[in-house]
Amino acid sequence: MKLYLFFFLMTVTSVVTAQRITLSGTVRDAKTGETLIGALVSRQGTSDGVPTNSYGFYALAVAEGRETIVFSYVGYKTQIRELDFSSSQKLDIELDLDENALEEVVVSASKKNKNITSPEIGSFKFNIEEIKHVPVIFGERDLLKTIQLLPGVQSGGEGSANFFVRGGGGDQNLILLDEAIVYNASHLLGFFSTFNSDAVKDVQFYKGGIPAQYGGRISSVMDITMVDGNQKRIAAEGGVGLIASRLKLSGPLPNDRGSFMISGRRTYADLFLKLSNDPDINQSNLYFYDLNAKVNLKVDDRNRLFFSGYFGKDDLGFADRFGFNWGNATATLRWNHIVNDRLFSNTSLIYSEFNYNVGITGNSGGFDIASKIGNWTIKQDFSFYPSNRSTVRFGFNALRQTISPASLDAQEGASVNPIDIEKRHGIDLSAYISHEWKPMDKLSLLYGIRLVDFMVLGPGTFYSFDADGNVIDEQRHARGEVLKHYFNLEPRFSASYVLNSKNSIKGSYNRLAQNLHQLTNATSALPTDQYVLSSLQIKPQLADQFSVGYFRNFKNNNYEFSVETYYKTMANQIDFKTGADLQANSLLEGELLYGKGRSYGLEIFLRKSSGKLNGWISYTLSKSERQFDGINNGSWFNARQDRTHNLSVVAMYRIANNWTLGTNFIFNTGSAVTYPAGKYTINNTTLFYYTERNANRFPNYHRLDISATYEPVENNKRFGSSWTFGVYNAYNRRNAYLIDFRESEANPAITEAYKIALFGIIPSVTWNVKF
Missing domain, CATH: 2.60.40.1120 (Carboxypeptidase-like, regulatory domain)
Incomplete structure (x- = not known):
């Protein structure tokens, strides 16, 4: 202090x-x-x-x-x-x-040697135009897939939009779209992300040295800004791919009062299902769509209003027997006000929601499961510029969050007992101040502090449990009653010392708190994963992270090299008891275990930013572990997302003025997994016996993707188009998506493992147009 x-x-x-x-x-x-x-x-x-x-x-x-x-x-x-x-x-x-x-590639900066002079450590900035040559599955430009190619960031699995940062869980990443929280950032169970690249202008990603204006998650922040819209003329752009198409329209408002933007995207895999002669297939659903919109209104020279929104939905269904849909919705109203020539104000009112619905119909009737999470947020941010060497940011944030856990309703005529789970409410109040300061030419500092008060609110019945998960007490609380305060003080500090114009060393310390918890027992996040708030039983997750790095540029800043190391401790982590019942369970908190985690690693990054050949190499050596009294006899064990080695090589080569080749090579150690140590038989049914948690590994993962982009020279300067041809998994590697076990048909006494691979080689072609 x-x-x-x-x-x-x-x-x-x-x-x-x-x-x-x-x-x-x-x-x-x-x-x-x-x-x-x-x-x-x-x-x-x-x-x-x-x-x-x-x-x-x-x-x-x-x-x-x-x-x-x-x-x-x-x-x-x-x-x-x-x-x-x-x-x-x-x-x-x-x-x-x-x-x-x-010729720049994905990671960019406002100054060629900003990576040397800036106090920020563990951060990257993305320009959307610069990712168009990075090969991805189905030829769709994808922010989340590109982030997974950076050091310290790991993919959630084959085709997954989920990601893990520096040993943390998938729920520990804060994803903001025009300041609104996005709870589930995936389409089609993770094969696409929710972010249509046509509608995105800028992305700032932090995995270390997180500034004090961000809070609520303990691993990373991904801050995405949507485009405001063309203020000069009506413009349109879009693309047609094998399974999805997109279109964006933008232009000025009358009398030079601002601009608008609207962008949409939809898959049409379901249209191919209609061609089937099988009635079960042609009556099935398989699609997603999303819509981005923004209006930018100039009130006067000192005031601007912005209204932006996002709506996306997935719909999967098999005939009339199974239906599954989920979606996100966000809305942001912002007021930018230039108070004076040194003080800038931003006031925001934000709504964000995620929901899912599952319907299953059988011979004896069916049931529906529904869940929803939403929040209202009001925030005020100020930026004060006292001098060229000093910027002060301060503000406050009030977030009211409501979770409707998965509840079960019986369909008409079904013999299923409905289960209604009570909603949970909480208010997250926070205030912060941070100072970016350059006290001398060689030293830059970014330090701040954030104070958080999370209030557990009624109404509802709250339970207390013994060590075995049995209810020992229950209390009913009224609406609006404050049951508990969780106060947390989050100091943030980053520093950069410039050795010379080409070299610097940096260090940072962060403390972060998180009051929203995602309960999942799968490596990849699913839309049906349960969310819970901190409560009388569940404490806020806490993380303390130390990092230090060496940064060097050479050959006139055309090459950037960095090596960073970090150590992170995590408190109040959550896992499950064996055989836990997660769905539609009003006593879910009795199924939980509480423990701690730690992760540490070394990250190496080399980037070439100009010339015909550019790209980057990233390598991460890391370890992520957890400890719970009720698991592994209290010994440390591997987290599910633990991978020792993670290597990505990204290269783009401009052959001529109108042809660009792109390629990715990815290698990582297989994720931790628990294999059975034995088996036993009860009533002629074979059951597997498990011992040490996450002591085994999936096979190593590796893949090569290739793309070629052709941009013809157009006679009409207002019209432009390009063709992108891609091959995902070029050498047809059958990477394991799932490892399961079964009795051998030849000899039931022998248990054999079998692998399920999700993707082989996948070609793609996309036509992009702009006018």
């Missing part, structure tokens, strides 16, 4: 001694009017510079007199302005795309 008091005093000092003349404004794309996030504004000949924030706003402190100001952004032509300053000024800038500088 003394250390944070010292830094707070330094923050106050930097504010008091700040320069008085400020140049502020917004940086945009000259062609579309989109704000540019992370563009650099600097005084020529100095090391002082400021990046634009998430809304394109900047505030640069300048001296009185004549100054030369430089505006730059990766892939755009730099602008230089000569300005006279006697008082603060407002200047909006539009940058033109540099057609000769489009």
Whole structure:
């Protein structure tokens, strides 16, 4: 606390001694009017510079007199302005795309050596246009699949959109879409992500050194910003693939008052089912769709309103016997207000929801299972720019969350007893302050603190359990009654020390708390996984992470190299007792075990960012373990997502002006799994006996993907198109999706393992068009 008091005093000092003349404004794309996030504004000949924030706003402190100001952004032509300053000024800038500088790949920065000078560690920024040459399954550009190619990030499995970061669980990643929480980010059980790349402008990903404005998850943050819409003219783009098509339309509002964007995507695999002569097949469902929309309204020079929303749904069904659908919905209303030339305000009202429904019909009737989770959030964020070397961010957040657990309803005429599980409610209040400060040319700091108060709310019946999971007490609480407060203080600290213009060392410490828990006993997240809030029995998950890294650029910043190591401890982790009943169980908390976790590892990253050949290599050596008193006799055991080695190689090569080749090679150690140690027979039924948890491994996983993109030269500059040809799993590797066991047909005394592979080789072709 003394250390944070010292830094707070330094923050106050930097504010008091700040320069008085400020140049502020917004940086945009000259062609579309989109704000540019992370563009650099600097005084020529100095090391002082400021990046634009998430809304394109900047505030640069300048001296009185004549100054030369430089505006730059990766892939755009730099602008230089000569300005006279006697008082603060407002200047909006539009940058033109540099057609000769489009060879960057997925990971980008606003300054060529920002990875050296920035205090951020374990973070990556994505430009959506730059992932179009990365091969993915079915030829669909996919944010979550691309993130899985970074060091410290592991795939949830073959075709899965789920991912694990630095040994954490899939539910420990905070995914935001225009500030709204996305609870389930997958379509078709994980083969696609919910994010239509046409509707996304910018992605910021943190796995270490997480800034204080983010909270609620203990592993990572993925902050996604949707495009605002073309403010210059009506424009459209889309694509047609083998199983899905997409279309985006955007344009200006009348009288130059802003812009709009609407984008949709749908698969049509279900249309092929209609061709079948089998009535069970042609009456089945297999599709998803999603819709993104955004309106950007300019009130005046200091005020803008944004309304954005997302709606997506999956529908799977087999004839009239089985139906399964799930979906996400988000809505965000934001007010950007420039209070003065140094203070920027963002006020947001947010709604987010995820729900699923399962219907099963049998000969004696059927039943439906339904569940829903939703929240309302109001948040206020301020950004204050006292000087070019100092940025202060502060604000508060209030989130009310409601979970409707899986409940069972009988269909008409069915002999099934309905089960209605009570809703659970909670309020998450938080406030934060952070300071990014450069006290000297070689040293940069980013430190802050976040205070969280989670309140467990009524109404409902709450139970207490003994060590065996038996109910020993129950109490009924009224609506709005506060049953318990969980207070957590989350300090955040990151630092970078520049050895010279090409080398730096960085370090960080984070404490994070999480009050939403996902209960799953599968490696890959499923839409039917249960969510629970912290309660009288379930405590908030806590994580403390230390990381340190060495960063180096060479050959005029065209090559970036980094090596990071981390150690993370996790408290109040959840697992299940053997034979736990998870669905429609009002006494679910009695089935849970509570323990702790730890993970540690080494991450190596090498990237080439320019030239005909570019791409990156990432390698992770890691360990992730858990400890529970009721599992493995209290000894540490491998987490399900533990993989020792994880290697990704991504390369893109521009053969000519209109042809680009892309390739991925992926290798990782098989995930931890529990195999039976023996078997026994009861009433002529063979049952398997299990001992040590997660002591075995799936076979090693490896795969090669290849793509080729053809972009013809069009005579009409307003029309453009491209063709992308891809091969997923090019050498037809049959990677294990599931390992199961059965008695040998030849000799029932022998138990044999068998492998289920999900995918072999998959070709794809997509036609993309823009006009």
